[in-house]
Amino acid sequence: MASTTDEPKQVHLxxxxxxxDKDGEPALVHLLFTGxxxxxxxxxxxxxxxxxxxxEAELTEIGTLTEEPEEExxxxxxxxxxxxEAALIEFGEDE
Numbered sequence: 527m528a529s530t531t532d533e534p535k536q537v538h539l540x541x542x543x544x545x546x547d548k549d550g551e552p553a554l555v556h557l558l559f560t561g562x563x564x565x566x567x568x569x570x571x572x573x574x575x576x577x578x579x580x581x582e583a584e585l586t587e588i589g590t591l592t593e594e595p596e597e598e599x600x601x602x603x604x605x606x607x608x609x610x611e612a613a614l615i616e617f618g619e620d621e
Contacts, residue, residue, distance in 0.1 A: 535560045537607045540571040541587040544580040544616075552584075558591070558603045559612040574612045 538561055543552040557574060561567055567588060575583045595601045603613035 535608055537591045537604055538567055539589050539591055540585055543584045543586065544575055545582040546579055548581050554617040556615040557612060558607040560607050578614060
């Protein structure tokens with residue numbers, strides 16, 4: 527029987543509209559990170575986004591990735607998150 531330490535880390539995905547300038551246009555971002563059990567994922571996500579210079583954020587979706595994404599840029603972001611770093615994907619207007 528496997529112990530709980532053998533379980534893969536959970537990678538959380540937060541989808542948000544963010545503003546670097548509250549009077550500007552929002553950007554769509556996907557934030558991937560691992561969290562500790564019992565941690566407030568919303569607070570963690572907002573702190574990460576604030577640390578990236580976003581003045582405001584509206585979280586639209588929060589979920590957990592259960593397997594490695596097949597396509598970039600989410601595959602690389604997932605691997606970054608598994609290494610203990612937050613990964614931020616910002617989408618431009620043309621994406």
